Amino acid sequence: MYLVDEKDKNYRFGDSGPKYLMKGPRLNFAIVRFNPGQSFTAHYHNYMEEDFYIIQGKIDIYVDNSKNTLSKGQFIHIDPGEVHYVANNYSEPVVMVSTLGPHQSVDKIEVKDYLEKFNERL
Structure with missing residues (x-):
């Protein structure tokens, strides 16, 4: 068993970024916050699958050659090898x-x- 309270963890960048509630041994689980204008470097994973479920706000998630705009209640699954980039291009966190x-x-x-x-592809 593993039990943690989110209030005991911190976002990587103070008020934003990932807040890992669990890292391994089989899965990483995090609450992620991006303030307006924030993003992270485009990347892919060789082995890991990545999922995002939106709790609050709106976000652009680019996967390979497509832009996906997600909002509260939406979910996206990203397979190994798919290049992805996340950007908050909106006025709310x-x-x-x-x-x-x-x-x-x-x-x-x-x-x-x-x-x-x-x-350039657009």
């Missing part, structure tokens, strides 16, 4: 649940210039 599994201590491959290349 977004809060979402994120899961990654199976847990790997190192499995994130950054993709430089993804957004520029994505916009």
Whole structure:
């Protein structure tokens, strides 16, 4: 058994980023908050699947060659190998649940210039 209270954990960047409630041994589980204008580097995973479930707000999640705008109550699953990028292009914070599994201590491959290349395709 594993029991944790969210109030005992902190967001990575003070008031934003991931707040991991569990990291491994088989799954990562986090509450993630992005303030307006925040994003993270485009990347993919070789082994891990990633899920996002939106609790509050609105977010743009780019996966390979598509832009997906999600809001409260929506869910997205990202398979290993799919390049993804998350950006809060809106005026309100977004809060979402994120899961990654199976847990790997190192499995994130950054993709430089993804957004520029994505916009060129439009």
